[in-house]
Each structure stands twice: as structure tokens, then as C-alpha cells.
Amino acid sequence: MDYRLELRNVSKLFGEVQALENINFQLGRNEIVGLLGDNGAGKSTLIKILTGYHQPTSGEILFNGQKIDHLTVPKARQLGVETVFQERALAELQTLWRNIFLGRELQNKWGLLDIGKMRDETYRLMNESMGFTSSAVSPDSRVKTFSGGEKQGVAIVRALYFDAEIIILDEPTMGLSLKETAKLINFVRGIKKAGKSAVFIDHNVVHVYNAADRIVVIDRGRIAGQFLTKDISLDMLMEKMIRVAETGNLD
Amino acid sequence: MSSQATGKTSSTSQHYKETFSLSRFARVYGAQLGILGVFFGLWIIFIVSAPDTFLSSRIYFAFMSTIPFFAIMAIPLTMVVIAGEMDLSFPSIMGMGMVAFAFVYEGTTSIDNIPTRVFLAFVAALLCGSLIGWLNGVIIVRFGIPSLVATIGTQFFWRGAVLVLIEGRNFSLSYVKESFLYPALVGKIGGYFPMQMIWLILIAVLGWVLLNRHKFGAHIYLIGDNVQSAQLMGVNTARTRIRAFMLVGLLAAFAGVIASFHVAYFWPSLGEGYLLRTLASVFLGGTSVFGGAGTILGTFLGAFIIGAIEAATVAVGLTGFWTQLIYGLIIVLSVIMHTYLRKRTE
Numbered sequence: 001m002d003y004r005l006e007l008r009n010v011s012k013l014f015g016e017v018q019a020l021e022n023i024n025f026q027l028g029r030n031e032i033v034g035l036l037g038d039n040g041a042g043k044s045t046l047i048k049i050l051t052g053y054h055q056p057t058s059g060e061i062l063f064n065g066q067k068i069d070h071l072t073v074p075k076a077r078q079l080g081v082e083t084v085f086q087e088r089a090l091a092e093l094q095t096l097w098r099n100i101f102l103g104r105e106l107q108n109k110w111g112l113l114d115i116g117k118m119r120d121e122t123y124r125l126m127n128e129s130m131g132f133t134s135s136a137v138s139p140d141s142r143v144k145t146f147s148g149g150e151k152q153g154v155a156i157v158r159a160l161y162f163d164a165e166i167i168i169l170d171e172p173t174m175g176l177s178l179k180e181t182a183k184l185i186n187f188v189r190g191i192k193k194a195g196k197s198a199v200f201i202d203h204n205v206v207h208v209y210n211a212a213d214r215i216v217v218i219d220r221g222r223i224a225g226q227f228l229t230k231d232i233s234l235d236m237l238m239e240k241m242i243r244v245a246e247t248g249n250l251d
Numbered sequence: 252m253s254s255q256a257t258g259k260t261s262s263t264s265q266h267y268k269e270t271f272s273l274s275r276f277a278r279v280y281g282a283q284l285g286i287l288g289v290f291f292g293l294w295i296i297f298i299v300s301a302p303d304t305f306l307s308s309r310i311y312f313a314f315m316s317t318i319p320f321f322a323i324m325a326i327p328l329t330m331v332v333i334a335g336e337m338d339l340s341f342p343s344i345m346g347m348g349m350v351a352f353a354f355v356y357e358g359t360t361s362i363d364n365i366p367t368r369v370f371l372a373f374v375a376a377l378l379c380g381s382l383i384g385w386l387n388g389v390i391i392v393r394f395g396i397p398s399l400v401a402t403i404g405t406q407f408f409w410r411g412a413v414l415v416l417i418e419g420r421n422f423s424l425s426y427v428k429e430s431f432l433y434p435a436l437v438g439k440i441g442g443y444f445p446m447q448m449i450w451l452i453l454i455a456v457l458g459w460v461l462l463n464r465h466k467f468g469a470h471i472y473l474i475g476d477n478v479q480s481a482q483l484m485g486v487n488t489a490r491t492r493i494r495a496f497m498l499v500g501l502l503a504a505f506a507g508v509i510a511s512f513h514v515a516y517f518w519p520s521l522g523e524g525y526l527l528r529t530l531a532s533v534f535l536g537g538t539s540v541f542g543g544a545g546t547i548l549g550t551f552l553g554a555f556i557i558g559a560i561e562a563a564t565v566a567v568g569l570t571g572f573w574t575q576l577i578y579g580l581i582i583v584l585s586v587i588m589h590t591y592l593r594k595r596t597e
Binding site: 051053072073074077083085087088089090091092093094098102103104105107111112113115138140 | 275279460463464465466469470472473476477479480481482483484485486543544
């Protein structure tokens with residue numbers, strides 16, 4: 001089968017600590033995969049390997065069936081991976097437009113920053129996608145002054161702006177209000193409608209169940225099992241998650 | 252990289268127009284307005300208390316002659332501090348640059364043309380400074396040593412290298428007056444306006460462009476603000492920081508050359524005494540020691556305040572003993588003001 005993204009026998013060691021062990025993971029075309037697991041199960045490490053932030057100790061990474069050696073953050077981006085990090089990856093003392101274009105500032109023909117264009121684009125995104133209505137917020141506002149949901153909005157809109165093929169959301173509902181969370185789940189469904197793929201990581205089983213096509217359960221650095229959401233009820237999934245946490249086995 | 256962004260940029264039709272509001276202006280430019288206030292406030296105090304001195308042009312030409320020696324280094328140092336780092340080694344780099352200068356000048360006696368030899372020596376000084384800056388950066392970034400600690404070490408090391416290589420000698424550089432570089436670097440336009448001031452303005456303008464209108468500067472702010480975010484979003488934090496240290500090295504060597512040309516003499520202690528004045532200019536100008544915030548204009552004005560206090564103390568009629576006390580007072584009050592403004596404008 002033709003996968004958008006595939007990990008083959010990927011392991012990651014941090015010194016003595018085995019964070020991931022022989023992970024085989026696939027992300028299909030136009031598929032939303034939910035990644036579940038307890039704290040320290042290795043979810044974030046897996047994400048950071050997919051985005052090129054960490055390099056695996058052993059194993060292979062394939063994009064569209066092609067093996068990629070030494071994946072870095074810029075390389076992953078060129079391949080169309082965009083990430084909404086758990087840490088949000090914002091620079092809070094800086095302005096909104098600098099955060100939207102963090103790490104890939106637009107340049108004009110003299111190699112200088114095209115600040116006008118970045119401001120215009122930020123203004124457009126603010127109104128169309130972020131739902132900022134307050135007149136106090138402008139492209140020159142400092143991100144520090146935003147609420148948790150607004151900051152998450154910045155991180156998400158930033159991932160969308162650069163036309164990603166694969167969107168990775170690492171604990172995106174953390175610190176969000178109920179209303180903001182509902183909006184976020186809708187947004188993940190929107191990724192599916194747009195014909196793109198996503199990996200959605202969350203603590204909350206309900207959120208993942210509601211948005212994902214397939215659920216992969218990680219426990220202690222290994223893949224404990226996976227299910228298609230259409231084949232399993234939410235209650236069963238919950239039961240299995242608790243069993244994994246207690247025994248390390250799904251059944 | 253920017254080609255990736257074309258997907259959605261084409262539909263830009265809305266232009267963001269800033270509606271002018273005084274409170275927003277104050278919020279965005281708070282730090283600069285603060286230091287401008289201090290600058291003009293002190294100026295008025297100086298003029299009122301010593302009108303004879305501060306209403307004649309002579310004192311200003313004197314300032315423009317001596318302040319650039321450390322203000323030139325304060326510009327790249329501002330970038331290093333905004334990136335959340337520190338460099339204490341630049342006074343020794345001033346000295347090392349001149350050692351490279353002297354070695355190349357003395358080693359090229361086969362060339363029978365003094366201006367050419369001086370030019371080669373000048374280039375060698377700048378290369379030497381950049382190389383030492385690069386080494387600083389590599390030690391800090393690759394080995395993960397806090398820059399404050401690393402540059403305390405390299406500060407001693409390179410001062411020691413100056414003394415060892417030159418055997419503690421001091422000597423005349425009167426030959427540089429035959430070179431076209433002498434009038435170009437430290438000459439006086441029309442017999443009044445010092446060339447080093449032109450260089451300072453040029454470096455400050457280029458520094459401003461680099462910091463505010465170039466990717467390099469954008470990344471400097473991001474690294475100082477949150478180095479992990481910058482890394483997650485694909486900023487090459489190692490390379491950017493190394494380049495910032497190289498800039499300090501390059502301009503410290505340049506400052507060393509102009510300070511030595513100015514007196515046409517080499518002292519192995521060259522640069523000592525500039526450490527705290529340069530740092531004070533940066534912090535007086537409102538650059539945050541925690542990184543992520545700071546301006547070139549602030550540092551520029553900060554350097555002139557630092558440079559003027561000494562002359563002002565004497566002109567106002569106080570003894571020279573007062574200088575340091577007033578330095579301290581103004582620095583502490585200004586840093587308190589900046590911290591207060593930063594909290595208010597957030």
C-alpha cells in the first residue's frame with residue numbers, strides 16, 4: 001500500500017533510556033490517525049522524529065514510499081509536514097506577524113524582510129481564520145498578551161498557512177476552553193475534508209475518537225495496538241486504554 | 252523556502268492599515284521613547300548647569316571623536332545580548348586584532364609600499380577578530396558552555412596571547428599616517444568632523460537593517476525570546492549565534508584599529524577600560540539581559556550618554572571623583588525605568 005508517511009523499525013535512545021522501540025507506523029493518504037498513550041509513553045518523541053527535530057537511533061523514515069536520510073526540520077517542511085507543537089513553539093515577546101512567519105520569513109528581491117506583506121497576510125489570517133475580533137489585536141500585538149486559545153489559534157493557523165500535506169497536532173486541546181476545543185475538533189475534521197492527512201495526539205480519548213479514522217495506542221515506547229474507529233466503540237476503547245495503563249497489554 | 256508560501260498568498264487583497272493611536276505608538280516604541288527621554292533630559296541638565304561647555308560645538312566634536320571606539324562594539328554586542336548571550340572577550344579581541352596587524356605589517360617588509368602593507372595588516376586584523384569571534388561562538392554553541400563563562404575564559408586567554416606574542420612591548424604606529432586608511436578611518440572632515448563618527452553611523456545603520464529588516468535579526472530576536480521554539484520551527488540557532496559572535500569579533504578588531512590609529516601608537520593593554528562602558532551602553536539603551544528585546548537606537552543613545560557623563564561631571568564643576576558615582580546612578584535608574592516600561596507596555 002502507498003503511504004504518505006511510514007516509520008520502519010524506528011528506535012530512539014536518549015542515553016540509557018529507550019524512548020521508542022521498533023516502531024512501525026503508517027499514515028495513509030487522507031487519513032487522520034489518533035495517537036493515544038499515557039504520559040511518557042513516547043508520543044512526543046515519535047512526533048519529534050516525524051518532524052525532523054530528533055533523529056532516530058535506528059530505523060527508516062519514508063515519505064510517499066521514498067526513504068529519507070537524516071530528516072531535519074526544514075527538510076520535513078519541504079516534504080509538507082507542519083506541526084502544532086505541545087509547547088506551541090511561539091516567541092511570546094515578539095509580534096504576531098513574526099510568530100506566524102517564524103523560521104521562514106518572507107523576503108523581497110533584495111533579501112530583506114518583506115514586512116509589509118507579512119503584516120498583510122497576518123491581518124488576513126487573523127480575520128479569516130483565527131477569529132480575532134477584538135480591535136486591540138493587530139499584527140503588531142505581542143503574543144504574550146493573548147489567551148491560551150488565541151495562542152493555540154496562532155500555532156494552528158501558522159501550520160495551515162504553508163499548505164501542508166501532513167499536519168501533526170501534539171496535544172492541541174491542552175489549556176483550551178470547551179468552546180475552543182469543539183472548534184479544534186471541527187478543524188481536524190476539516191483537514192480530512194481538504195484531502196490531507198493528520199496525526200492527532202491527545203490525552204483525551206473522547207477527542208481523539210471523535211476526530212480520527214484510526215487509533216494507534218503507544219505504551220512504554222512500543223505500539224500496543226491499533227483500531228479503526230468504525231470497528232470499536234468508545235466504551236471498549238476506554239476499557240482497553242485503562243487495561244494498557246495497568247498491565248501493558250490491550251487484552 | 253518562501254516559495255512554499257505561495258499557496259495562499261496570491262489572494263491577498265486586504266491591506267493592513269495601521270490606524271494611528273498614541274497608546275499603541277507608546278506601546279510599540281516604549282523602550283526607545285524611554286531612552287530618548289533620558290537622553291534629552293540629561294542633555295538639558297548639562298546645558299543648564301554648564302552652558303559655556305555644552306552650547307559650544309567643541310565638546311560635541313570631542314564626543315564624536317572618542318565615543319565611537321566603544322559604541323562601534325556596542326552595536327553587535329546588542330545583537331548578542333538580544334540573542335540571550337553575553338560576550339566579555341571583546342576588549343581582548345581589540346588587542347589581538349592589533350597584534351595581527353603588527354605581525355602582518357612587520358612580516359611584509361618585502362613589499363616596498365607602506366600603504367599596501369598597512370592595508371594588508373588592516374585586513375589581517377579584521378580576519379583575526381572574526382576568527383576569534385567564530386571560536387567564541389563554536390565553544391559556546393557546540394560545547395554548550397554558557398557564554399558568560401566561556402568569554403570570561405577567552406577574555407583572559409586572548410589578553411594573555413597579546414602579551415606573550417608582543418612580549419609586553421608598546422610601540423609607535425606613526426607609519427600608518429602614510430596610508431590612505433589613516434584619513435579614511437580617523438581623519439577629520441574639514442578639520443572638525445571625525446571620520447570615526449561616520450563609521451559609527453554607518454555601522455549603526457547597517458546594524459539596524461540587519462537586526463530589523465533581515466532574517467538574521469529576526470532569528471536573533473526569536474532565539475533570545477525562546478530558543479526551543481526557534482529550534483522547533485527550524486531556525487538554525489547554532490549558526491545564527493556563531494555569526495553574532497563573529498560580528499562582535501570583527502567590529503572589536505575594527506574598533507581596536509581605529510583606537511590605535513587615533514593615537515598612532517600600540518599599547519598591549521588596548522581595550523581595557525572599554526568592557527564596562529560598552530556593556531553599560533547596551534543595557535542603558537534598554538536591551539534586556541534576558542534576551543528577546545533591545546534596539547540599536549537605544550544602544551546608540553546609551554553610548555553617547557555614557558560618553559558624555561565624564562566630560563559633563565567636570566564641566567558642571569564637580570571633581571572627577573564624581574564620575575563613577577553618577578555613571579552608577581544613571582545606569583541603575585535607567586534600567587529600573589526600562590523594566591518598568593516593559594511591564595507597562597506588555
